[in-house]
Amino acid sequence: MNVPSSRYFNQFNAIFMRIAFFSFRNYEKPFYEFGKTVCHFFSNTLNYETRNLALGAEIISCFVNDKLDARLLKVLAQSGLKLIALRCAGFNNVDLIAAKELDIQIVRVPAYSPFAVAEHAVALLLCLNRKIHKAYNRVRKNNFSIEGLTGFDLHNSKVGVIGTGKIGQAFCRIMLGFGAEVIAFDPYPNSELQKSGVQYFELEKVLSDSKIISLHLPLIESTRHIINKNSLAKMQNGVLLINTSRGGLVDTKAVIKALKSGKVGALALDVYEEEEGIFFVDHSEDMVRDDDLNRLMTFHNVLITSHQAFLTNEALFNIAQATIKSITAFQQGKELINAV
């Protein structure tokens, strides 16, 4: 696969601006050409406590768990910050009102590979339903019993999709390929999906009729805890719930109760409400002090991945390209097509 050429970075040099990347990981390195560049690459998360690393930068590039609140933005604006280039689609971690008031522009990567995230949601679904996580551990211990590993056919199963934007759409199409009956809720139904066989209903009906529910909507104030005590009560007993979108969509304490009662039969999470400071970090030598996360990990029917749904070569390549193009356009005073 081609990686972005160093000429983008030469352009960074041509117009001197200090650029700092945060939450930058080893897996991103092949997609950026370091060369002779004025960029600084920090693996640290950016938040008010780590603000000194960003002082003097006119451009910063951030990821999902960098906390760009009003307090931090004010300090960084005073030290010259002009552009935030998010290397992700979501922007719920940025105080947009404060950024506007401080004249800080924001760009994001609206679509880098909806397939990466949709396919990961399907991987979690198949693993949980067919109990691959248990089978893997059993076989490695020479336990070849298949007792307790019964799943169900996705063919003819009713799959509810909440949010049918880019990722939801890709997920729906994969489910249609399995021969599942796909029903969906989105305030803006997609006519192409309808032609392909997806049926739209009110949220309550999607919640109550689905054997599997997958969330593919943004986290905004009105969608925070959309999965809560009341919405869980409407679901079928034993529902398989998947969240690859944003942790805040699910009320963790309510879902733990629903797991204990059997209302939720299986739960797949790639995102977690309190993931900041936990996900993306190796905590194997210390302790995770989050009681809800620790409780979730005790259930055999809960599968958690650490916000890796986007992590494919294709997605990383597209993220790097879009980020570099946005920064270059900003430096050259051109229109920012991915502005938030």
Ligand code: NAD
């Ligand atoms: P998108 O903007 O293309 O689609 C979102 C859809 O949600 C839109 O169709 C919108 O109409 C719909 N929507 C808005 N409010 C809704 C509501 N109350 N109920 C139902 N639908 C509603 O976004 P996308 O690119 O498909 O991303 C979907 C989610 O995936 C976002 O939360 C994003 O942050 C998350 N995401 C996660 C990862 C990961 O690695 N886990 C990677 C990328 C994106």
